[in-house]
Amino acid sequence: MGWFFFLWLAGQGGSPDALQHVRAGLEARKQRQVDTEIAEFRKATEIDPHLADAFVNLGAAFMEKRDYGAAIAPLKRALELSPDLPVAHQLLGYALLSQGYSAEALPHLQKVSALEAAGIAQLDTGQYPEAVASFTAVLAQRPDDPDLLYYLGHSSGLLSKSAIDTLLAKHPDSARAHQALAENYYVLRQMPQAETEFKEALRLRPELPGLHLELGQVYANSAQWPKAEEEFRAETKLQPGNGEAAYRLGSALLQQGKPQEALDALKRSNEVKPDMPETLYSLGKAASLTGDAPTAEKSWLRVVELEKDTSLAAQSHFGLAALYRKQGKTPQAQKEMQEFQKLQSTIGPPRSQ
Amino acid sequence: MTRRFSRRNFLNRAALAAGAPIFQIKPLRGVDFLLQNSPTPRKFLIETMPGGVALFDYNNDGLLDLFLVNGGKITEALHVPENFARSDARYWNRLYRQNRDGSFTDVTQSAGLANAGNGNYGMGVAVGDYDNDGLPDLFVTNYGRNTLYHNNGDGTFTDVTAKAGVAGGGWSVSAGFFDFDNDGHLDLFVTRYMDWDSDHNKICGGDWHTYCPPGTFPATTCLLYRNRGDGTFEDVSVPAGITAKKHRALGVAFADYDGDGFTDIFVSNDGMQQFLFHNNGNGTFTEVGLEAGVAFTADGKGLSGMGAVFQDYDNDGKPDIIATVLPREIYPLYHNDGGGLFTYQSLEAGLGSITSMSSGWGVGLEDFDNDGWKDLFVGQGHVLDNVQQIDASLSYKEVPLLAMNHQGRFERADSGVATPLSARGVAFGDINNDGWMDTVISTLGGPPVLLLNRGGENHWLSIKLRGTRSNRDGYGAVVHVNGQTRFATSAGSYLCANDKRLHFGLGSASKATVEVIWPSGETQVLKDVAADQFLEVAEPERL
Numbered sequence: 024m025g026w027f028f029f030l031w032l033a034g035q036g037g038s039p040d041a042l043q044h045v046r047a048g049l050e051a052r053k054q055r056q057v058d059t060e061i062a063e064f065r066k067a068t069e070i071d072p073h074l075a076d077a078f079v080n081l082g083a084a085f086m087e088k089r090d091y092g093a094a095i096a097p098l099k100r101a102l103e104l105s106p107d108l109p110v111a112h113q114l115l116g117y118a119l120l121s122q123g124y125s126a127e128a129l130p131h132l133q134k135v136s137a138l139e140a141a142g143i144a145q146l147d148t149g150q151y152p153e154a155v156a157s158f159t160a161v162l163a164q165r166p167d168d169p170d171l172l173y174y175l176g177h178s179s180g181l182l183s184k185s186a187i188d189t190l191l192a193k194h195p196d197s198a199r200a201h202q203a204l205a206e207n208y209y210v211l212r213q214m215p216q217a218e219t220e221f222k223e224a225l226r227l228r229p230e231l232p233g234l235h236l237e238l239g240q241v242y243a244n245s246a247q248w249p250k251a252e253e254e255f256r257a258e259t260k261l262q263p264g265n266g267e268a269a270y271r272l273g274s275a276l277l278q279q280g281k282p283q284e285a286l287d288a289l290k291r292s293n294e295v296k297p298d299m300p301e302t303l304y305s306l307g308k309a310a311s312l313t314g315d316a317p318t319a320e321k322s323w324l325r326v327v328e329l330e331k332d333t334s335l336a337a338q339s340h341f342g343l344a345a346l347y348r349k350q351g352k353t354p355q356a357q358k359e360m361q362e363f364q365k366l367q368s369t370i371g372p373p374r375s376q
Numbered sequence: 377m378t379r380r381f382s383r384r385n386f387l388n389r390a391a392l393a394a395g396a397p398i399f400q401i402k403p404l405r406g407v408d409f410l411l412q413n414s415p416t417p418r419k420f421l422i423e424t425m426p427g428g429v430a431l432f433d434y435n436n437d438g439l440l441d442l443f444l445v446n447g448g449k450i451t452e453a454l455h456v457p458e459n460f461a462r463s464d465a466r467y468w469n470r471l472y473r474q475n476r477d478g479s480f481t482d483v484t485q486s487a488g489l490a491n492a493g494n495g496n497y498g499m500g501v502a503v504g505d506y507d508n509d510g511l512p513d514l515f516v517t518n519y520g521r522n523t524l525y526h527n528n529g530d531g532t533f534t535d536v537t538a539k540a541g542v543a544g545g546g547w548s549v550s551a552g553f554f555d556f557d558n559d560g561h562l563d564l565f566v567t568r569y570m571d572w573d574s575d576h577n578k579i580c581g582g583d584w585h586t587y588c589p590p591g592t593f594p595a596t597t598c599l600l601y602r603n604r605g606d607g608t609f610e611d612v613s614v615p616a617g618i619t620a621k622k623h624r625a626l627g628v629a630f631a632d633y634d635g636d637g638f639t640d641i642f643v644s645n646d647g648m649q650q651f652l653f654h655n656n657g658n659g660t661f662t663e664v665g666l667e668a669g670v671a672f673t674a675d676g677k678g679l680s681g682m683g684a685v686f687q688d689y690d691n692d693g694k695p696d697i698i699a700t701v702l703p704r705e706i707y708p709l710y711h712n713d714g715g716g717l718f719t720y721q722s723l724e725a726g727l728g729s730i731t732s733m734s735s736g737w738g739v740g741l742e743d744f745d746n747d748g749w750k751d752l753f754v755g756q757g758h759v760l761d762n763v764q765q766i767d768a769s770l771s772y773k774e775v776p777l778l779a780m781n782h783q784g785r786f787e788r789a790d791s792g793v794a795t796p797l798s799a800r801g802v803a804f805g806d807i808n809n810d811g812w813m814d815t816v817i818s819t820l821g822g823p824p825v826l827l828l829n830r831g832g833e834n835h836w837l838s839i840k841l842r843g844t845r846s847n848r849d850g851y852g853a854v855v856h857v858n859g860q861t862r863f864a865t866s867a868g869s870y871l872c873a874n875d876k877r878l879h880f881g882l883g884s885a886s887k888a889t890v891e892v893i894w895p896s897g898e899t900q901v902l903k904d905v906a907a908d909q910f911l912e913v914a915e916p917e918r919l
Contacts, residue, residue, distance in 0.1 A: 214769050245769045246732040278728040280785070308674065312724060341676030345669060348717065360666070363676055 041071035048080055052087075060084045068097065075104035079111050086114055091121040109135050120144055142174060151182035198228035202237070209241060217241045232261060236268050243275060251275040259288070266296025273305055282312035300326050300335050307342055319346055327362075337366035397792030398744050398778065399815070399827035406480035407442065409470050411800075413820045414450035415761065419579045419587045421572060422519045423450060424759050425549070425626075427818045428500035428871035429738075431805035432512045434487075435531060438910075439474040440805050440875055442816065443489075444824060445516060446470070448497040454574045458520075462492045469498055469516060478808060488532045489514075489525065496520035500801065500871030504553025504562045506540075506603055508848040517548035517566060517871070526607075542609050544599050547572055550683075552867025554630045554639050555847045556616075556655055558895045561603035562847045565618075565641060567625035568596045586760045590647040590680075595622035598643065602659075617661045623651060627870050629686035631695035631863040632854065633668075634716045637897060639852045642670065644681030644699045650708075652697075654716075670697055670710045674720035679705055683739040683802075683870030688712075688861040689725070689750050690784040695863050700736025700754055700870070703770050707731040707739075707754070726779070726786040734774055735759060738802025738869040742813040746834035746881030748860060749781035753791070755799030755817045755870075773798050776817065776827075792827060799825075805875025811836040811908055813879050818871075835882035835907035837890075842914040845896040849876055850915070852895040858888050882907050 037045075048063030064081035067074060078101035085094035098115040101108055116131035120140055125147035132141040142157030158175040165171055187203045194200050205220030221238040224231065239254030255272035262268055269292035276285035286309040292302045307322035323339040323346075330336040340363040347356035415423045428445035435441070448460025448467050461467055471487050472480035484490050492498055496518035503512050511527035521543045525533035537543050547569045553562040571594040580588040597619040601609035613619050627644035634640070638655035645651060649671035653661040665671035672678060680702040689696050694712035701707055709725045710718040722728060735758040741750040756774035763770045773796035779786035801818040808814065812829035819825060837857060841850025841864055853864040857880040866876040882888055890902040894915050905911060 280723040
């Protein structure tokens with residue numbers, strides 16, 4: 024807390040005795056004698072109870088000693104005497120925040136644009152949108168700060184939960200409420216309940232984009248592929264431009280051993296959302312199963328162009344190795360297998376889901 | 377043998393016509409066996425792995441008898457050296473002799489098979505006539521010391537493990553007899569799971585308290601014993617190349633996948649790549665799983681391999697491989713493309729939809745409806761007894777999978793089992809000699825379950841091989857019948873030994889052409905063989 028050393032009198036008048044103690048306190052601060060510092064500043068405030076700078080420095084000394092509770096009173100007094108003193112606002116904001124008085128701390132922190140601390144106070148006081156805005160603003164300056172990343176994630180989650188709670192409280196019978204419940208069940212892997220809620224949402228608003236896609240994923244999770252296919256197909260009709268829906272449809276068709284239909288869906292997915300590695304990998308797989316070796320090769324080669332050190336890249340090398348092996352291209356097959364094994368040793372073997 | 381037309385057959389046909397399942401659960405009369413796996417809160421991994429079933433005719437009376445491998449007693453206080461109380465009759469393995477009326481009689485004690493040794497926790501069983509005396513012998517695998525029982529021919533067995541030199545050690549799982557050097561004497565392959573003992577057990581899953589995944593424990597190696605032909609075996613695991621790579625092996629199946637006349641070995645490994653040991657024909661093997669295309673899924677993903685079967689599912693004359701695995705993996709089907717290469721074809725064969733949420737163990741490819749296509753049967757049930765609490769979409773107990781083969785594509789059918797089981801071993805055979813394949817399933821903590829085939833209208837042929845120059849059982853022979861192929865073996869599945877007779881469904885054909893390619897290289901063709909009979913084919917003696 025280096026700023027303590029630079030606190031100095033703001034220039035207003037005071038009794039000479041009081042100012043002498045202030046100077047002694049500042050000298051003690053330089054010597055890192057915090058108890059002497061506190062004693063000197065306290066004497067200054069006793070001699071001149073209207074000397075704001077003495078109170079600020081006393082508060083700062085308590086802060087330096089990490090006695091945040093004791094810092095609050097002198098800092099408050101300083102602001103009574105000099106309401107616009109930025110350092111006092113900042114220190115009082117921190118002191119109050121550290122003692123759990125987040126609501127009281129917030130205006131002081133906002134006054135001096137202490138955004139990170141303000142964000143924490145906003146989080147504590149349930150002002151989630153404001154907290155998200157504060158953390159986002161600070162992250163722009165310090166994008167890799169782990170504390171900031173944590174707080175942004177945490178506040179975003181709480182904001183999301185708060186919105187859903189409001190939705191469920193105010194519109195419990197709406198399609199969106201059922202969708203939200205369904206998504207929650209899905210995360211908890213309670214698939215029968217998720218299915219029921221998604222179906223109810225669809226009954227209420229069959230045209231709502233995304234519902235069929237989500238219900239399809241419920242079925243896919245429990246390997247009910249024909250039902251999953253039906254839902255993904257419905258989503259692709261509703262949203263022909265949704266690349267993910269087409270990809271999911273292709274995957275469901277692949278699982279059912281319908282490679283030609285899967286190939287069509289995956290080509291469509293790649294058209295509307297080009298170069299999605301998952302789509303390209305599955306496209307290669309479907310093409311390979313239908314005997315369309317050129318498309319399989321092209322798709323997998325594109326994956327390894329896009330992805331270098333991922334399991335999808337490893338899988339694509341493995342697919343290419345099998346493809347070349349079948350074609351009798353032994354050197355290429357060996358090269359791809361070596362790439363697969365190399366990736367296995369670095370990123371670990373691809374595991375089934 | 378003529379086809380029987382009885383009230384039972386009539387009722388079965390009527391039931392089938394009404395859409396009844398192919399199998400019906402029948403009580404195993406006279407069998408009071410309970411598989412004592414002895415689960416404890418310490419979650420010793422061995423508890424969730426037994427037990428084996430053998431269907432074999434030990435007394436050569438023409439009826440399949442039943443051998444059941446038991447686990448053992450485990451307490452929370454278990455420590456090395458472990459004592460599984462196998463001298464207590466509750467923990468014995470059991471041999472049940474089948475009687476003419478279909479009931480069974482417990483002959484364990486009189487057969488000399490009581491008390492499998494207190495230090496052994498039972499796992500699996502293999503059956504083969506290792507001394508070519510015409511009597512099937514038993515090899516029992518354990519966590520501990522394995523046991524070879526010689527069949528004396530008078531209803532008794534003798535423990536010849538020490539003399540034979542096949543005790544092994546560690547944690548053995550599945551095993552099988554086969555003749556890898558074609559010298560006419562059955563050799564023995566034993567899978568071993570991992571380097572584990574009760575003092576080094578771990579509990580996983582955090583608060584869920586579960587059995588640990590295999591990667592938690594060090595890998596180990598399998599065992600290959602060469603039969604010297606004098607009642608003793610030589611451990612050739614190292615010189616034969618079997619131990620070149622460590623593994624976590626559970627299942628084993630045999631076939632000559634590349635048609636070079638030498639039997640190869642597929643080993644299903646848990647939580648890693650699968651192994652295919654190519655028989656080099658000179659006493660050594662090379663592991664070629666990756667090169668052959670059977671190591672991973674089509675996505676290059678490892679598998680939790682458990683059981684395995686190595687037979688021709690699509691009637692192209694070449695043996696294919698199906699292994700059983702854990703949920704969200706899909707049972708891998710590796711189609712034999714010829715030229716030593718396989719292709720992962722689970723999705724094309726229809727297994728994606730019907731197996732991706734199941735945990736499979738014992739597995740067989742048998743023609744249950746005698747239509748000329750081998751169907752798939754799998755005993756199922758998750759490893760973790762509390763899996764449903766962890767993932768509500770999975771179940772500890774499952775009904776078995778019966779998938780009918782429609783010209784190479786499998787479709788789920790009703791197995792006839794409505795109550796889910798914690799199935800492990802599954803053995804296949806024609807228990808009531810009616811020409812329709814039946815099955816026996818072992819269940820953790822429970823009795824074995826007999827599924828009797830209701831039968832139907834199609835014709836069939838059951839072939840028993842009798843080797844002369846080749847091994848007496850004819851294991852390793854390739855038998856073609858009316859466009860179908862079987863590779864003679866009683867091994868495969870998981871922990872089990874199947875009826876060694878080769879079963880063929882003939883559909884509407886009343887006659888068959890039989891071609892037997894013996895391990896000796898001798899090819900024998902029988903034409904106009906009448907359907908619906910148990911045919912013994914003897915290998916021609918050397919001229």
